[in-house]
Amino acid sequence: MQRVLKLAIAGLFLFCIGWFIETNYADLPHYELLLVAAVIGGYMALNIGANDVANNVGPAVGSFALSMTAAILIAAVFEASGALIAGGDVVQTVKKGIVDTSLIKSDQVYVWVMMAALLGGAIWLNIATALGAPVSTTHSIVGGVMGAGIAAAGWQAVNWGSMGAIASSWVISPLMGGIIAAGLLLLIKKRIFFREDVLEAAAKVVPILIALMAMAFATYLSLKGLKHIVKLNMWQAASIGAITAFAAFHWVRPRIHARLTQLNADRESVNDLFTMPLICAAALLSFAHGANDVANAIGPLAGIYDAIANHGVAAKVSIPTWVMISGALGISLGLALFGPRLIRTVGSEITELDRSRAFCIALSAAVTVIIASQLGLPVSSTHVALGAVFGVGFLREYLDNQLGATIEQVLKAHGDAAHGELEARLHQFYEAEPEDKNRVLKQLKKMGKNGVLTKQESKHLRLLFQRKLVKRQAFLKIVAAWLITVPVSAGLSALFFFALRGALLP
Incomplete structure (x- = not known):
């Protein structure tokens, strides 16, 4: 019943778009094409909201920083807000000049190409969402434009x-994304969680990390989020980021110190310090x-509206207000x-996230886009965010396995005495977080020859670790979905182009 209600609300949104076109643009020649295109555009916006936005808020939800x-x-x-305030008043009609x-x-064929591209990209996004696979919406529409373009003008287009x-x-x-996120997490572990006094370490390191996040997001928004409002070069954006970082550090530091006096000296307490930065990151990424x-x-x-209204094809066109509003509302509603x-899926079904790990993922997303944009490297924000999640998870695996190898070395040093206390320590080791395992290992080493496990028990323990x-x-599912996004979108769009041409040609 709930699913039916959701589909009904989405259908009502698309109906309202169609009604708006019918009411305001019925005097345009071929307005029926505009009506269909507007509904398809709304459908695409719904699917962008359903699939792509998860990367921005998934880590915050998975770490329980946000419900x-x-x-x-x-x-x-x-x-x-980002779409309406900073989405710009001019847009490329063909993404990335594909x-x-x-x-x-002709302008008529161009309209068919754009309609087929939108529909092919939107349907692939819908399929990917149903499969639980976050994919790049940019790659989806690029594949759509490519497939429809080939169908219309050949491979040379x-x-x-x-x-x-x-x-x-x-x-x-x-x-x-993965390397930067893993590096940040390793820094947090070594500088905070692997220390004897985690609160003292947090008092020194957390304000610096939050200042780094403030700098990264201020620079990121200056370069990317606000580029349609004001054009800034890297040095100008970096200067804004540095000023923001300085202000953030001096504002956060005394508050962190005051907060630490109320916390216990454990991992969970330190994780609480990352809650507000995560919430801010989710908002700014969105x-x-x-x-x-x-x-x-x-x-x-x-582009379709401009071609129908002005009987021509342009590389860049102004955006009518109704087009921008339908896109913004569609993303939010989706x-x-x-x-x-x-x-x-992003927050909890790939790897377990706590707030420090989620913080690394969010910060990695901003830092990666800044670095890539300055190096001229093409990146997908979706792939960056998911790569950061993978990086955090694989780093945790690596550290766990390294500690498992260390425990084997400890076991080999033990003699033939009873091993009751050793078993208790090993159980504690298995249940502990990686940073806590270091402390357990120190305790095991102090035991000397107070316990022993057989070779079979040692092998079983190694497998458990x-x-x-x-x-x-x-x-594997997500990587496979990434690899087929462009070709599947292209194939669908080509099919839809031929279907449109066959239906509309006299």
């Missing part, structure tokens, strides 16, 4: 250099996403109705 309801509310508000529009014979750069992002984006990715839904739609499944902290099935 699902709060995350959806924050993301919906900031996604819509297709040479001069090879498309595609800019294969741009497509090669996009294909390289399948590797670059997750690797960069704002930047709304500002940038709304174009995936409204770019082709704005998130609220169908986003929770993907939020749970080799835990897989990244769920392989989820990992």
